[in-house]
């Protein structure tokens with residue numbers, strides 16, 4: 304439900320299971336370890352990556368997926384409570400993945416569920432599986448440069464108030480050592496003070512600025528989208544659109560030649576927004592699609608661990624012939 308449920312050992316455990324999932328995710332091997340198991344994949348808010356990668360991860364472990372998408376297609380639209388919905392749907396499933404536009408809604412649902420519930424994003428609150436895949440990506444990308452999460456310099460740019468992925472990522476970083484974090488946003492869209500306090504209490508150096516200047520000297524730059532769907536007034540969102548562009552020219556001016564570029568996606572590709580320009584698509588440091596690919600590995604690892612089959616995956620595997 305939250306990254307607060309993890310400690311550093313648990314993170315390492317999930318990452319090492321994720322490593323074992325590579326041959327299955329790349330369809331070199333096939334496992335049936337979750338044969339007969341059912342995932343309830345409940346998405347009450349738009350999603351491409353999270354919904355499809357949860358489903359793909361479960362299928363790759365041999366399980367079946369039942370999808371519910373959109374509030375209007377469920378009895379929630381008739382006033383049914385999350386508790387009642389959970390009581391009913393959890394008897395049809397062995398595990399549930401869920402996204403909901405309201406902060407705290409997934410935890411509320413979990414109270415009525417008889418099976419484990421995995422948070423696929425709840426309002427502006429948290430996106431814990433995204434944070435795990437982000438951190439896993441950071442670990443892998445930095446390893447290529449002989450660096451580690453401990454001691455890295457991470458620059459997070461954009462809408463840090465409503466961006467739930469960076470809330471969860473920041474909390475996970477509190478379990479690591481001596482991270483240098485630069486937060487780039489207008490003060491009105493700054494990281495919640497409670498999270499900045501957590502980062503500082505963990506001994507991290509946190510710098511808050513409203514725009515890029517000079518060399519940022521970052522190992523990773525993590526761009527975010529203006530979360531227009533969380534603003535009460537769309538005109539307000541509009542005034543921030545385009546304030547945090549990253550293109551080849553800005554990248555060369557402010558970042559090191561090997562700074563890794565991340566974004567949870569979707570990126571807003573409209574010309575007036577363009578927080579991550581297509582002119583960086585061929586840059587080898589652009590990790591956004593490797594990041595999305597890692598989502599399948601992390602979600603496979605979470606399902607295997609949650610259902611207690613992580614040690615059985617290879618016992619039920621075969622080679623893929625085609």
Ligand code: CP
Nearest residue numbers: 350351352353567568
């Ligand atoms: N990163 C992310 O949550 O993407 P989707 O909204 O497409 O699931």
